[in-house]
Amino acid sequence: MKTISEKILSAKSGRDARAGDIVVCRVDWVLATDASSPMAIDYFNRMGGERLFDPSRVLLAMDHYSPPTIPRTAGFHDQMRTFARGRGADLHDVGDGISFQILSESGAALPGDLVIGADSHTVTCGALNLFATGVGSSDVAAAMITGRTWLKVPESIKIVLTGTRRPRVSAKDVALALVADIGADGASYQALEFHGPALPGLSLEDRLVICNMAVEMDAKASIFPVDGQTEAYLAGRAKRPFSPIEADASAAYSRDVAIDLSSLTPRIALPHAPDNVVPIERAVGTPIHMVFIGTCTGGRVPDIHEAIAVLEAGGGRIAPGVQLVVTPASREVQLRLLEDGSLRALAAMGAVITTPGCGACCGTSGAIPADGMNVLSTANRNFKARMGNANAAIYLASPAACAAAALTGRITDPR
Amino acid sequence: MSAMDLHGRARVFGDNINTDYIIASTRKRETLDESVLKRYLMEAVDPAFAATVQPGDLLVAGRNFGCGSAMEIAATVILAAGIRAVLARTFARTFYRNAINNGLLPIECDTSAIREGDPLRIAFAGDGMEVTDERTGERAAGRAVPPIMLAILEAGGLVPYIRRHGGIR
Ligand code: SF4
Numbered sequence: 001m002k003t004i005s006e007k008i009l010s011a012k013s014g015r016d017a018r019a020g021d022i023v024v025c026r027v028d029w030v031l032a033t034d035a036s037s038p039m040a041i042d043y044f045n046r047m048g049g050e051r052l053f054d055p056s057r058v059l060l061a062m063d064h065y066s067p068p069t070i071p072r073t074a075g076f077h078d079q080m081r082t083f084a085r086g087r088g089a090d091l092h093d094v095g096d097g098i099s100f101q102i103l104s105e106s107g108a109a110l111p112g113d114l115v116i117g118a119d120s121h122t123v124t125c126g127a128l129n130l131f132a133t134g135v136g137s138s139d140v141a142a143a144m145i146t147g148r149t150w151l152k153v154p155e156s157i158k159i160v161l162t163g164t165r166r167p168r169v170s171a172k173d174v175a176l177a178l179v180a181d182i183g184a185d186g187a188s189y190q191a192l193e194f195h196g197p198a199l200p201g202l203s204l205e206d207r208l209v210i211c212n213m214a215v216e217m218d219a220k221a222s223i224f225p226v227d228g229q230t231e232a233y234l235a236g237r238a239k240r241p242f243s244p245i246e247a248d249a250s251a252a253y254s255r256d257v258a259i260d261l262s263s264l265t266p267r268i269a270l271p272h273a274p275d276n277v278v279p280i281e282r283a284v285g286t287p288i289h290m291v292f293i294g295t296c297t298g299g300r301v302p303d304i305h306e307a308i309a310v311l312e313a314g315g316g317r318i319a320p321g322v323q324l325v326v327t328p329a330s331r332e333v334q335l336r337l338l339e340d341g342s343l344r345a346l347a348a349m350g351a352v353i354t355t356p357g358c359g360a361c362c363g364t365s366g367a368i369p370a371d372g373m374n375v376l377s378t379a380n381r382n383f384k385a386r387m388g389n390a391n392a393a394i395y396l397a398s399p400a401a402c403a404a405a406a407l408t409g410r411i412t413d414p415r
Numbered sequence: 416m417s418a419m420d421l422h423g424r425a426r427v428f429g430d431n432i433n434t435d436y437i438i439a440s441t442r443k444r445e446t447l448d449e450s451v452l453k454r455y456l457m458e459a460v461d462p463a464f465a466a467t468v469q470p471g472d473l474l475v476a477g478r479n480f481g482c483g484s485a486m487e488i489a490a491t492v493i494l495a496a497g498i499r500a501v502l503a504r505t506f507a508r509t510f511y512r513n514a515i516n517n518g519l520l521p522i523e524c525d526t527s528a529i530r531e532g533d534p535l536r537i538a539f540a541g542d543g544m545e546v547t548d549e550r551t552g553e554r555a556a557g558r559a560v561p562p563i564m565l566a567i568l569e570a571g572g573l574v575p576y577i578r579r580h581g582g583i584r
Contacts, residue, residue, distance in 0.1 A: 022561050024583055035440070038447055039487055047577040065444065073444055120485040120509055136487035136513035138573045146582045150563050184431050185479035189508055218482055218507050273431065362440040362484075381483060383435045385459045 001248040003156040004223045005191045008131040008245055012114045019155040019252070027143050028130075029057055029109050031099045031117030034073070035064040035364070036137045037080045040118055043141035044083075053147030055088035061099035062092065064364050066357035073364070097330025097356045098296045100124050100132070104208065105332050107237030111226050112245045116140065116149055120215045121296050121380070126223040127207035129230060129245055131191075133221050154191040154220045157182070158253040161198035163262030168414045170306060170398035171206035172298060172378065175213035176267035177259060180277035187219035190254055193247060194224045198261050204233035205302045212297045213380050216274040266414055269396035272384040280401055283411045289373040291406040292387075293399055294327030294354075295361045298378020301336050303399040304328070308342055310403035310414055316349050319409035324351040325367045327359030363388020376405045421500055421520070421537040423473040425529050425548075428460065432476050433483030434510065436460050438492045440484070447488065449495030456496050470497025473537070475529050477503065480521075481510020490514045500537060502526050502546060502557075515564045516573035522546060523558040 002010065006017055013023035032040045037060055052058045060080050065073035077094065084091035092102055100122050103109045111129035115122060118140040125132035135149070143149045159178065178192075192214050194207075202210070207224045214222030224230070226244030234242075266280040293299070293307050304326065311318075318324050326346050328334040334356045337343045343353055352367065360366035361379050369375050369392035377387075382394035397405075400414035436459045438452055446452060456465040474480075474493060480503035481489060490513040493501065500520035504527070514521040522537065522544050529535070534549040537557075542565055544557035560568070570576035577583070 022563055035443075035486065043574060046574045064440075070444070072446065118485060118487075120483065134485040134509055136485050136490070136509060136516060138487060138516040139512065142573055142577055142583060145577070148583045150583050152561065184482060185505055185507070188479070188505060218479060220508055362435070364440050364444045381433075381435075383433050383459075383483060385439055385441070386435055388441050390459055 001250040003251045004245050004247050009153050017153045019153050021153045024150045028113040029115040030143045031059050032140050033099050033119050034062045034076050036118030038076045039137035040141045041083050043138045049145040052087045058089040060091050062094045063098045063357040066094045066355050095355050101330045107239045110242040123214045123222050124212040126211045129226045131221050155254040156191045156193045158256045159194050160258045161196040163260040165261045168400050171209040172398035173267045175210045176277045179216045179275045182217040184275040185218045187217035191221040192219050205300050271393040286411040288376045288405045290323045290369050290375045291402045292325045292377040294359045295379040297380040299329035307399040307403035310400045314407040318350045318406050322409050324406045326351045327354045328356045331356050376402050423471040425475045425533040426472050427531045428476045430477035431479045434489035437489040449492050452492045453496040468496045474501040475526050478505045480506050482507035485509035487513045490517050490519050494519050518572040524555040
């Protein structure tokens with residue numbers, strides 16, 4: 001009787017893996033970014049690495065410093081190009097997007113797979129019914145060489161979602177509510193596994209948002225089952241046939257957490273912690289100087305559509321003194337938004353549209369807030385100095401709430 | 416394992432110290448040289464801290480130390496500052512793993528009674544550690560380290576481990 005995590009890690013280790021066991025697993029996909037590759041390459045060399053275990057399974061993406069703003073980060077990129085060229089790795093240059101977003105769009109990573117990435121938000125891919133976890137550069141280097149990693153099989157928290165979301169309540173609100181409920185370390189060493197009658201109402205993109213913020217609860221992985229939404233997303237993408245991994249009905253969970261989506265209202269995380277979550281009414285009126293719609297949490301097509309719907313319904317005029325920054329999470333997202341006119345509409349409203357990737361999320365590329373500025377962002381982290389200035393304050397909310405603030409210059413209930 | 420016993424001064428922080436607080440992403444963008452970055456250790460929470468660190472100091476924190484980004488430099492900058500162990504009530508899992516992989520000792524134990532500047536002694540016993548606060552005489556048992564992690568620590572980190580074993584076993 002096993003959870004989804006136990007089943008995947010049993011298959012990858014060739015053992016009967018149970019929560020608490022330590023297993024050595026074959027990995028299907030190994031990811032690194034421009035923020036983690038330079039150290040990974042250094043570890044790789046020091047470990048005596050020469051070839052990659054399977055170059056087509058090693059994905060390197062230039063996302064955090066995209067495009068580079070100083071010679072140093074341009075140098076990181078060149079180092080990655082040289083490393084990948086010599087070894088045949090799957091290299092994604094500036095503008096291709098965020099590493100695990102590229103993987104989740106690729107149709108290469110499929111249900112049942114094991115993904116490790118030198119980026120904590122690698123957990124996002126679990127929306128595709130696979131086990132994905134973040135590690136450091138040294139673990140990624142070892143996996144690049146050996147195709148293996150060791151993992152402690154996590155216990156799982158069963159998250160049961162019921163009810164139907166009300167209008168203008170986003171997947172981001174579900175994620176923030178979960179972070180508030182579980183806490184910043186409430187899922188430490190554990191996986192989240194999603195169940196319940198509300199799942200068919202959550203698109204694959206909604207699930208990516210929810211899985212993304214699992215790491216804000218310190219979860220090791222975050223996994224949805226396969227259903228019609230998964231199949232619809234993978235139709236035309238999947239590069240091979242796949243079989244869903246289901247939990248056994250009597251699998252053991254460390255605990256159950258239930259969320260009724262029908263009673264959920266818009267949330268906001270106040271500075272400077274993602275679990276500092278309150279209903280948005282409590283923050284309404286706070287002045288906002290920069291609105292950031294982007295990142296691996298809120299930079300996909302449905303997020304930007306959600307923001308545009310609110311902007312257009314409110315007359316499409318950005319409040320004076322507010323900078324609206326929009327960053328698509330990947331090139332695929334950018335292309336779709338170009339094709340359907342979304343980016344044109346945003347540019348016409350005065351938005352700043354930046355290169356696909358992480359953008360302003362962690363202060364390494366893109367717009368940096370000035371001292372004293374309040375930022376409302378669709379991102380997942382609002383630590384002090386996160387966007388490159390310790391004297392700015394970051395609030396986190398849904399794309400709808402971000403758009404509503406762009407119209408008024410204040411935190412505004414999007415309903 | 417007694418060669419790994421440690422003695423040092425407690426440098427105390429609170430709960431949820433994330434890796435961006437340990438070392439800011441914007442600093443790490445400028446250089447990956449830990450001997451430079453160590454000047455900015457814990458900058459966002461205590462800008463004066465880095466200048467007061469002495470080799471041999473021990474970091475002490477509350478819950479969820481090292482949460483947030485998985486950036487490994489957070490562990491190596493601490494080591495570069497001459498700190499060989501971090502004691503915390505709990506660790507974020509990526510930080511815990513990164514610490515072990517670089518030979519920085521993460522000790523999960525009750526840290527609530529430890530005060531800034533307390534002299535601490537860390538002794539290895541079996542697969543665990545015992546921490547003694549020499550100011551109060553109080554002892555705390557560190558949570559056991561899984562055998563594979565102990566093997567990596569004993570090797571001196573994941574690089575020497577892989578070189579020695581030619582893979583992960
Ligand atoms: S968008 Fe932000 S949270 Fe996501 S991978 Fe990039 S820096 Fe990390």
